[in-house]
Amino acid sequence: MNKTININLDGFAFKIEEEAYERLNEYIETLKNRLGNDEEAREVIADIESRIAELFHFKCQGCTIALSDVEEIIHTIGEPSEIVDEEEAETQENAGKSTSSSSSTYVGKRSLFRDPDDRILGGVCAGLGAYFDVDPLVFRIIAVVTTLMSVGVVPIIYIILWIAMPKAKTLGQRIEMRGGITFKKMGDNIKEEYEAVSSKLKEYKNKPNYKRMQQRANKTGDAMASGLYQLLNIFGIILGIGIVIWSVLSIMGLVGFFAFKDTIMGLAVSDGNHFLASVPDRFLSHMDQTLLSAATFLVVGIPFLVILYLGLKLIFHFKGHGKVIGMTALILWLAGIVLVFFTGVRIAKSFEQTGNVSEQHSLMASSAETIYLKPAATEANGNNRDYLMDMDHLELFSADGELIIEGAPVINITHGDRFQMTIDKKARGLNEEEAEFNAQNTVYNWSQNDSIVYLDKRFIIAEEALVRNQKVFVTIQIPYGKQLEVSPYLDRFINEY
Structure with missing residues (x-):
């Protein structure tokens, strides 16, 4: 069971736990040591005690104040280190012994914060104004004008600053936002921030019609809040749907x-x-x-x-x-x-391994002195094909609703004792078996009629095979003593002859 103590703070009686009282007393004593002992510093301490009393009265009416309540209120007002840095307090105290003007001014570091008390949207412009000691209206005018000229860039920058700049929540952060403040201004800030409204309400409470108007205001406020909540709820449901x-x-x-x-x-x-x-x-x-x-x-x-x-x-x-x-x-x-x-x-x-399939064909001997190489008449319906695209050395067509993938062969001419043709098909695959399968299913057509050899200008990749860099090399051996005549339509496919 925690021991409790009865204290009087700013005219209010409170019941507080012993640990909470020690933490509160330590906090106030630290503030007194850091702020000094002149008249303005004492006013600031009195204003802070008054604010603490109001917060205690608001949070615990008749209850015992716990340590967590004190910690929460201290976090709201600000730690002593946030209000006056220890080194700066010592510097200020030493300077106060020689000059009277320096003792009334606290000069600390200046940091960027969003000002929640002077904001239109997020308090970015107000925070910039406090940081640079410029009227926030200047930054707001600049923001509006540049928004119209930048076609949406400034709002993005504003959102980034909104996210990046922390909100000035405590008294120390508000002081740090402005980079320096006199004790008198500090006291005025506390008074304006925490007591101005309450003092007006106290005067207004003495009027006879206050309670009646308060009831009406409460009902009106509750109705407006309920209506706004319902409106937002309906909007959320519509958005959710x-x-x-x-x-x-x-x-x-x-x-x-x-x-x-x-x-x-x-x-x-x-x-x-x-x-x-x-x-x-x-x-x-x-x-x-x-x-x-x-x-x-x-x-x-x-x-x-x-x-x-x-x-x-x-x-x-x-x-x-x-x-x-x-x-x-x-x-x-x-x-x-x-x-x-x-x-x-x-x-x-799947392109790692290379497969090779070789086909050797003996051609029929001819008594003619000249061997003719002509293109095969397999592209009679070529005009009905729609060209799609090139892919490496392959071309894609559509014909009668089917996808056709073709490539150009490389034809080599050699001379020897025999009249023969070798067709080498190459392809790639995940392994050697798959690569050979892709090569085997590469279709290349040819035919012979006496001394005329008909060669396809294209090879076709069958539907069973995957497209894996297929190539076809055709080597024709012409017997010694024979002449060779190549059709102009095949010239570009022949490597040498």
Whole structure:
């Protein structure tokens, strides 16, 4: 059981715990030591004691004042170190012995604070005015004018300063905001801040119609507060409903896209060209697509779910485990980021290994003196194809709603004893087997009619293979003594002859 003491403070009787009394007495004595013992300092001490008495009377009417109450009030008014620094107090005391003017002025460090007592929005301009000892109206005019000229830049700067500048809550912070104050001004500040309104109310309470007007004012104030609360509540519910509808539609759209992405991508292009649906299958494995879909859902979907939760909380005002939900959402979102990185590394590794498939064909001997190389007539429908894009040495087309991926072969001409052709197909993959599979499913067509060899100008990557840097090298060996004639349409594909 804590021991209690009865004290009288500024004409009020209070019952206070012994620990709380010792803390309060220590606080006031420290203030007296730091402020000095002249008339103005004593006025400041008296004003602070009066303010403490008012706060005690407000917080504990008939109850015992605890140590926590004293600590809270000291935090509100400010610690002695916040009001007068110890070194500055000693300097002031020593200077007071030689001059009388220095003893009445406390000169401390000047810091940026937002002024809550002279604010229109956040008190930034008022804080800047106090810091630079300039009328805040100057900064407000500058802010308005530059806002009109800067097209929204100044409001962003204002918001940043609002966040960065702390609010001057205690008396010490208010003094520090102005960088210096006389004891007289300090006392005036306390009087103006804490006693002016109460003194007027005391005079007004003596009037006979005060209680009747007070009751009416209380009822009116309660009605206005209730109306304002209801209005804000309705606005919050409407805002919450809008947020919930928007987030639900966004989540449904996201889920629907992943569930029916092939159909959606197919319908995205008109005239029956549904090639977009096959694009992921041509460049990514099913595992990569699954991992990338999961990662995208986490990265994009988690914020929508958090917004949905906030909207529901705004509507129903339920008490949820906000920290737990927030941490869980953050962990899942970071997991999505990690999964995106992991999938990207996996896709990059699918180009590591190189596979090579070689096909050797013996050509029919011809009695003709000249061998002719001509392009194959396999592009009769080439005019019906729509060019899409280039990708490295490959070209993408759409034909009859299908995606076609083609590349240009490299043709080499050599001379030897035999009339033969070798086709080397190369591709990349996650491992050697996969790379050889991608190379094997690279289609290159050719044919021969006596002394004429028809060569395709393009090779095609089959649907079964992933696009992995496929290349085709064609080597034709011409027998000695034979002449070679190459069609102009094949000139650009032939390396040397």
